[in-house]
Amino acid sequence: MEECELCGGKIDSVYGINVEGVELRVCSSCARGKRIVYREDRRSAKKEAAARQAKPRKEEFEMVDNYGLKIRKARESMRLPLKVLAELINEKESLLVRVENESTLPTEALTRKLEKTLNIKLEQQVEIDEKNARRDRKESATLGEFVG
Numbered sequence: 001m002e003e004c005e006l007c008g009g010k011i012d013s014v015y016g017i018n019v020e021g022v023e024l025r026v027c028s029s030c031a032r033g034k035r036i037v038y039r040e041d042r043r044s045a046k047k048e049a050a051a052r053q054a055k056p057r058k059e060e061f062e063m064v065d066n067y068g069l070k071i072r073k074a075r076e077s078m079r080l081p082l083k084v085l086a087e088l089i090n091e092k093e094s095l096l097v098r099v100e101n102e103s104t105l106p107t108e109a110l111t112r113k114l115e116k117t118l119n120i121k122l123e124q125q126v127e128i129d130e131k132n133a134r135r136d137r138k139e140s141a142t143l144g145e146f147v148g
């Protein structure tokens with residue numbers, strides 16, 4: 001088992017901390033109050049790589065599947081013509097057409113407006129530790145370098 005670089009204790013969950021520009025792998029008690037740059041548990045050293053590649057906060061959310069359909073259904077159930085919805089949220093009708101066709105991904109601001117106006121949820125939270133790590137691993141696996 002790995003040892004903490006600060007206290008020498010055995011580590012269950014490794015915390016990567018940054019102390020004055022130096023990265024250290026330490027135990028959870030030594031990590032307390034420090035700037036933690038990544039975390040991994042001992043089951044998988046590969047998580048370190050995944051954590052380093054972790055996407056910025058904003059992208060922990062992604063659009064639900066069929067967001068266009070969801071928007072259109074919600075809009076139709078409220079009997080809101082596209083034109084009216086566009087006016088309501090102060091956007092171009094042509095943009096909303098593209099979003100409903102899913103040929104355009106709505107911006108974050110537009111997503112918020114649509115969610116609020118239509119009372120729907122268009123984003124799902126992605127648990128960065130698990131799902132993204134798994135996804136990154138899958139992508140990396142094609143490189144054939146993550147063996148063992």
Ligand SMILES: [Zn+2]
Pocket residue numbers: 004005006007008009026027028029030
């Ligand atoms: Zn320690």
